[in-house]
Amino acid sequence: MKRLLVMKIAVTAVVLATLAACGTAGGKATATAPTGVNRPTTTSATTTTVAPTTTTTASPTTTTEAPPVNSKLGEAFTYNNGLAVTVGQPSPYTPSHSQSGASPGDKYVVFTITVINKTATNYEPGSFRATVQSANVEGNSVYDSANGIGGSPTTLVLPGRESKFKLAFGVADPKDLVVQVTPGYSYKPAIFTS
Numbered sequence: 001m002k003r004l005l006v007m008k009i010a011v012t013a014v015v016l017a018t019l020a021a022c023g024t025a026g027g028k029a030t031a032t033a034p035t036g037v038n039r040p041t042t043t044s045a046t047t048t049t050v051a052p053t054t055t056t057t058a059s060p061t062t063t064t065e066a067p068p069v070n071s072k073l074g075e076a077f078t079y080n081n082g083l084a085v086t087v088g089q090p091s092p093y094t095p096s097h098s099q100s101g102a103s104p105g106d107k108y109v110v111f112t113i114t115v116i117n118k119t120a121t122n123y124e125p126g127s128f129r130a131t132v133q134s135a136n137v138e139g140n141s142v143y144d145s146a147n148g149i150g151g152s153p154t155t156l157v158l159p160g161r162e163s164k165f166k167l168a169f170g171v172a173d174p175k176d177l178v179v180q181v182t183p184g185y186s187y188k189p190a191i192f193t194s
Helices: 002-025
Strands: 027-030 053-056 062-065 076-079 083-087 107-117 129-134 140-142 162-171 177-182 190-193
Touching: 076 190, 083 177, 107 177, 129 162
Parallel strands: none
Antiparallel strands: 027 076, 053 062, 076 083, 083 107, 107 162, 129 177, 140 162, 177 190
């Protein structure tokens, strides 16, 4: 009987731990991301938390507006578990002759992506995914090892550290961009707009 009770408690603990791990999906847009302990000292950034605003109307009712769901390019999106992603402003980009993914007629942009791991566990960046919509069409991912563009890194990002990498895309209109990033399978997509 005692053994059965211990087994039930153990199974309950595993189920609760699994459910807690699934709670990393949500987050919020923030003006900047926290810095990782391995960021070069020449770069300085601070964290700004976007607080809800309160509006009082003629009646005694107070309403609270939520912070914006989408971030602007250059801002950060911080997940509830502490993982923060920044998609930098796009820069013009010229693919090399050895690139893969470029299409004739596209205009090319490159983004610097920074992932800061302020969680309690290692972050696996190999499952990081990004897509772009420009005008009303999906952009093309460009892989170009000659220019140092090869997708997300594969080395684990330890708690407190950060990883920076570049992603390039062929787009219809570099001034009209929607970038969707998903840091991993248990995360909801974050949206960055121009």
